[in-house]
Amino acid sequence: MYACSENGGFEECCGVFKGLLSEEEGLVPDVATMVTVIPACATLGEVGMGIVLHGLAFKLGISEEVTVNNCLVDMYSKCGYMGEARVLFDMNGGRNVVSWNTMIGGYSKVGDFRGVFVLLREMLKEEKVKVNEVTVLNVLPACSDELLTLKELHGYALRRGFQIDELVANAFVAAYARCSLMDCAEHVFCGMEEKTVSSWNALIGALAQNGFPRKALDLYLVMRDSGLNPDRFTIGSLLLACAHLKFLRLGKEIHGFMMRNGLELDKFLGISLLSLYIQCGSILRAKLIFDKMENKSLVSWNAMISGFSQNELPCEALDTFQQMLSSGIEPQEIAVMCVLSACSQVSSLRLGKEVHSFALKAHLSDNNFVICALIDMYAKCGCMEHSQSIFDRVNNKDEAVWNAMIAGYGIHGNGLKAVELFELMQNNGCRPDSFTFMGVLMACNHAGIVTEGLKYLGQMQSLYGVKPKLEHYACVIDMLGRAGQLKEALKLVNEMPDEPDSGIWSSLLSSCRNYGDLDIGEEVSKKLLELEPDKVENYVLLSNLYAGLGKWDEVRKVRQRMKEIGLHKDAGCSWIEIGGKIYRFLVSDGSLLESKKIQQTWNKLEKKISKVGYKPDTSCVLHELEEEEKIKILKRHSEKLAISFGLLNTAKGTTLRVCKNLRICVDCHNAIKLVSKVVERDIVVRDNKRFHHFKNGFCTCGDYW
Numbered sequence: 001m002y003a004c005s006e007n008g009g010f011e012e013c014c015g016v017f018k019g020l021l022s023e024e025e026g027l028v029p030d031v032a033t034m035v036t037v038i039p040a041c042a043t044l045g046e047v048g049m050g051i052v053l054h055g056l057a058f059k060l061g062i063s064e065e066v067t068v069n070n071c072l073v074d075m076y077s078k079c080g081y082m083g084e085a086r087v088l089f090d091m092n093g094g095r096n097v098v099s100w101n102t103m104i105g106g107y108s109k110v111g112d113f114r115g116v117f118v119l120l121r122e123m124l125k126e127e128k129v130k131v132n133e134v135t136v137l138n139v140l141p142a143c144s145d146e147l148l149t150l151k152e153l154h155g156y157a158l159r160r161g162f163q164i165d166e167l168v169a170n171a172f173v174a175a176y177a178r179c180s181l182m183d184c185a186e187h188v189f190c191g192m193e194e195k196t197v198s199s200w201n202a203l204i205g206a207l208a209q210n211g212f213p214r215k216a217l218d219l220y221l222v223m224r225d226s227g228l229n230p231d232r233f234t235i236g237s238l239l240l241a242c243a244h245l246k247f248l249r250l251g252k253e254i255h256g257f258m259m260r261n262g263l264e265l266d267k268f269l270g271i272s273l274l275s276l277y278i279q280c281g282s283i284l285r286a287k288l289i290f291d292k293m294e295n296k297s298l299v300s301w302n303a304m305i306s307g308f309s310q311n312e313l314p315c316e317a318l319d320t321f322q323q324m325l326s327s328g329i330e331p332q333e334i335a336v337m338c339v340l341s342a343c344s345q346v347s348s349l350r351l352g353k354e355v356h357s358f359a360l361k362a363h364l365s366d367n368n369f370v371i372c373a374l375i376d377m378y379a380k381c382g383c384m385e386h387s388q389s390i391f392d393r394v395n396n397k398d399e400a401v402w403n404a405m406i407a408g409y410g411i412h413g414n415g416l417k418a419v420e421l422f423e424l425m426q427n428n429g430c431r432p433d434s435f436t437f438m439g440v441l442m443a444c445n446h447a448g449i450v451t452e453g454l455k456y457l458g459q460m461q462s463l464y465g466v467k468p469k470l471e472h473y474a475c476v477i478d479m480l481g482r483a484g485q486l487k488e489a490l491k492l493v494n495e496m497p498d499e500p501d502s503g504i505w506s507s508l509l510s511s512c513r514n515y516g517d518l519d520i521g522e523e524v525s526k527k528l529l530e531l532e533p534d535k536v537e538n539y540v541l542l543s544n545l546y547a548g549l550g551k552w553d554e555v556r557k558v559r560q561r562m563k564e565i566g567l568h569k570d571a572g573c574s575w576i577e578i579g580g581k582i583y584r585f586l587v588s589d590g591s592l593l594e595s596k597k598i599q600q601t602w603n604k605l606e607k608k609i610s611k612v613g614y615k616p617d618t619s620c621v622l623h624e625l626e627e628e629e630k631i632k633i634l635k636r637h638s639e640k641l642a643i644s645f646g647l648l649n650t651a652k653g654t655t656l657r658v659c660k661n662l663r664i665c666v667d668c669h670n671a672i673k674l675v676s677k678v679v680e681r682d683i684v685v686r687d688n689k690r691f692h693h694f695k696n697g698f699c700t701c702g703d704y705w
Contacts, residue, residue: 011040011044028060029056029060030062031062031065031067031068034053034057034062034068034071035067035068035071037053038050038053038068038071038072038074038075039071039074039075041053041075042071042074042075042078042079043078045078045079046079047075047076047079047080047081050072050075050076050079053072054072057072064091064092064093066092066094066095066096066098066099069088069089069091069092069099070092070096070098070099070102072085072088073085073088073089073092073099073102073103073106074102074105074106076088076106077102077103077105077106077107077109077110078106078109080110082106082107082110082112082115085103085106086103089102089103095129096129097129097130097131097132097134097135100119100123100126100129100135101132101134101135101138103119104116104119104120104123104135104138104139105134105138107119107142108138108139108141108142113142116138116139116142117139117142117149120135120139123135131156131160132162133162133165133167133168136153136156136157136162136168136171137167137168137171139153140153140171140172140174140175141175143175143178143179150175150176150179154172154188157172163188163191164193166192166194166196166198166199167198169188169189169191169192169199169202170198170199170201170202171202172185172188173185173188173189173199173202173203173206174202174205174206176188176206177206177207177209177210178210180210182206182207182210182212185203185206186203189202189203195226196228197223197228197229197230197231197234198233200219200220200223200228200234201231201233201234201237203219204216204219204220204223204234204237204238205233205236205237207219207237207241208237208238208240208241208244209237209240213240213241213242213244213245214241214245216237216238216240216241217238217241217242217245217247217250220234220237220238230257232263232266232268232269235254235257235258235263235269235272236268236269236272238254239251239254239269239272239273239275239276240272240275240276242254242276242280243272243275243276243278243279243280244279246279246280246281247280248276248277248280248282251273251276251277251280255273255276258273264292265292265294267293267295267297270289270293270300271297271299271300271303273289274286274289274290274300274303274304274307275303277289278303278304278306278307278310278311281311283307283308283311283313286304286307287304290303290304296327296329298329298330298331298332298335301320301324301329301331301335302332302334302335302338304320305317305320305321305324305335305338305339305342306334306338308320308342309338309339309341309342309345312345314341314342314343314344314345314346314348315342315346315582317338317339317341317342318339318342318343318348318351321335321338321339321342321355330362331358331362332364333364333367333369333370336355336358336359336362336364336370336373337369337370337373339355340352340355340356340370340373340374340376340377341373341376341377343355343377343381344376344377344380344381345380346575346577346582346659347380347381347382347575347577347657347659347686348381348577348580348582349378349381349382349383349577349657350577350579350580351577351580352377352378352381355377356374356377359374368394368398368400368401369400371390371394371401371404372400372401372403372404374387374390375387375390375391375401375404375405375408376404376407376408378390378408379404379407379408379409379411379412380408380411380686381657382412382657382684382686382691382693384408384409384412384414387404387405387408388405391404391405397428397430398430399425399430399431399432399433399435399436400435402421402425402428402430402436403433403435403436403439405421406418406421406422406425406436406439406440406443407435407438407439407442409421409439409443410439410440410441410442410443410445410446411442411446411690411691412446412690412691412693412700413443413446413447413690413691413700413701413704413705414443414447414700415443415444415446415447415448415449415452416447416449417443418439418440418443418444419440419443419444419449419452422436422440431464432464432466433466434466434469434472437456437457437460437464437466437468437472438471438472438475440456441453441456441457441472441475441476441479442475444456444479445475445476445478445479445482446689446690446701446705447704448479448482448483448702448704450479450480450483450485453475453476453479454476457472457473457476460472468496469498470498470500470501470504473492473493473496473498473500473504474500474501474503474504474507476492477489477492477493477500477504477507477508478504478507478508478511480492481507481508481510481511481512482511482514482704484511484514484515486508486511486512486515486517486520487520489508489511490508490520490524493508500527501531502528502531502532502535502538505524505525505527505528505531506528506537506538506541508520508524509521509524509525509528509538509541509542509545510541512524512545513541513544513545513548516548516549518545518549518551521542521545525538525541525542525545528541529542533565534565534567536562536567536568536569536570537570539558539559539561539562539567540569542558543555543558543559543562543622544622546558547622547623547624548619548622552624555622555624570661570662571586571587571638572586572587572637572638572639572660572661572662573585573586573587573638573660573661573662574638574639574641574642574658574659574660574661575642575658575659576642576643576645576646576656576657576658576659577657578645578646578649578650583642583645585638585639585641585642585645586638587633587636587637587638594645594648597648598641598644598645598648599635599636599641599644601644601645601647601648602635602640602641602643602644603635605644605647605675605678605679606635606671608678609671609674609675609677609678612674612677612678612697613674614670614671614674616630616631616634616667617634617665617666617667617670618630618631618634618667619666620634620665620666620667620668621633621634634667634668637665637667637668638660639658639660639664639668639672639685640668640671640672642658643656643658643672643675643683646658647679647681652680652681653680653681654681655681655682655683655684656681656682656683656684657684657686658683658684658685658686659685659686659687660685660686660687660688661688662687662688663687663688663689663705664685664687664692664705669692669699669703669705672685672692672694672699673694673697673698673699674697675694676694676695676696676697676698677696677697680696682694682695683695687705689705690705692705
């Protein structure tokens with residue numbers, strides 16, 4: 001039994017014990033037997049067998065033996081039965097330092113830090129028992145938020161000479177790091193006379209995990225120069241540091257080291273390697289590593305689903321989630337949140353509803369993070385009524401839930417409702433944060449309520465103590481630009497404390513194109529192209545500005561420049577979900593078998609809407625073409641193809657939900673308004689800026705987008 005237990009064969013240990021009790025053997029367990037088999041039950045989490053052993057020890061009259069009692073306390077605490085553990089501890093009349101350490105360790109492991117400190121104070125009052133290194137190691141995890149207690153404990157350890165122990169010194173490094181006191185952590189490390197690999201790992205890991213990845217890498221170089229080789233824990237910290245810094249090249253070198261030293265199949269390092277490639281955007285390499293994993297854990301599935309979602313590969317995230325279910329792994333909150341995010345990206349309402357049903361069955365729908373993901377998913381699928389329904393059923397709404405709902409109304413352009421929720425949130429005792437203001441400002445932007453938007457930007461720091469970030473200024477600058485207040489927008493750019501990024505200049509250039517302001521537009525384009533000289537969208541915006549003003553010579557110059565540096569404009573793409581399948585359409589797409597039917601359907605629709613006032617707006621075609629050619633191009637815009645396909649393949653009265661990768665043009669907007677009237681259908685279009693709900697000839701944006 002002892003040999004099995006010492007070599008990690010805990011199940012074998014329990015098996016030998018059962019054989020000992022068999023009729024053939026007829027042997028009676030003694031104290032040595034019990035202190036060997038009870039820890040095996042603790043490690044396996046077999047509380048049922050542990051209770052049986054407790055009863056047997058009681059019958060044999062050895063349950064009050066200090067060593068047996070200590071083992072039982074340890075077994076109950078490791079299995080989560082702290083009440084039973086404490087009763088046994090209190091009944092132990094001959095408690096030694098192991099007894100106290102076991103009970104303190106039990107409280108520490110379950111996170112009952114109050115229990116840890118109460119018991120430590122009682123222990124310090126005992127004359128026969130003295131605190132030792134193990135006590136300190138058990139108490140340190142409870143000092144994460146107790147800075148004063150941590151320093152007191154450190155002083156005590158120094159006075160008693162405990163810090164000479166390498167494990168204690170390493171634990172203090174980790175404890176100071178958890179309290180964000182990296183200077184103290186480094187001071188402890190520097191005070192170690194002999195630094196082992198574990199000592200270096202403690203500080204390298206602390207730096208990597210607490211926002212100092214570059215220092216972690218630099219420290220590793222010092223460690224290597226000292227003649228020590230990294231182990232699996234060092235490698236794990238280095239991969240984390242590379243992921244934070246997006247150092248793909250260095251990460252690949254570490255991967256090579258792992259392969260040469262047989263560490264590639266290590267489960268812990270495999271997940272770290274997976275995270276590195278995901279964080280660096282090398283999703284294909286991450287997938288290759290994931291596919292090589294023999295026994296994929298819940299964490300690895302979560303990482304892969306999250307990686308696909310973060311890298312804007314929603315279809316792959318959904319496929320991986322389905323594979324996870326097929327493999328028998330039960331998804332938890334993280335996987336559900338990531339797959340809901342993927343549904344949001346492609347506005348896949350049917351799949352989103354299926355995931356919602358799964359969350360309900362798996363009892364995950366009460367988790368506030370999942371609730372936020374559901375609110376966001378339904379909002380981004382154009383179903384604000386579903387988002388509102390979920391929101392209304394939440395009893396204890398935290399800031400995140402309020403923020404998700406406000407942001408939902410923001411992307412739908414319902415500014416008044418977002419502002420109403422903002423006020424209600426405060427009345428319910430929730431304090432607005434940076435995300436709240438982002439949602440409110442976005443709502444004001446899309447609704448065109450400029451005065452309110454400027455008011456909230458001004459109140460952020462003065463009234464609520466929230467410092468505006470670059471994204472808040474970007475939203476307000478875009479709001480001013482959309483409203484035609486270009487000079488005011490440019491003034492805010494020059495006055496804001498942060499340097500404007502390309503997103504701000506891009507939105508301003510787009511507004512200059514909408515309002516035909518050449519002077520400001522050319523000034524803005526210079527700034528934009530200085531920041532991002534190789535981004536195709538920037539040249540397209542400038543080209544569109546010139547085209548809108550009929551400056552075709554300038555348009556040709558911009559397009560020639562694009563050609564010289566090898567840039568190609570993204571084609572307009574729209575997609576629609578029907579029967580759980582996503583159908584994509586490009587401008588002038590003829591790839592579907594039904595393409596002829598689709599174009600014929602639109603031609604019929606165009607005749608109908610022409611009778612109620614539709615006239616093609618050829619100003620949307622920014623090419624130097626004859627009027628007739630421009631009209632032909634308008635007919636083949638991707639959202640028109642998607643809507644025609646939807647009408648062909650859905651029952652009468654079904655709401656059509658279409659997504660587009662670019663901003664919807666004025667002609668398509670006018671046409672779809674009238675289509676919703678003549679076919680008596682609700683049509684929801686999500687472009688790259690906001691949602692448009694078309695019904696009976698009107699759009700919720702009020703023709704402002």
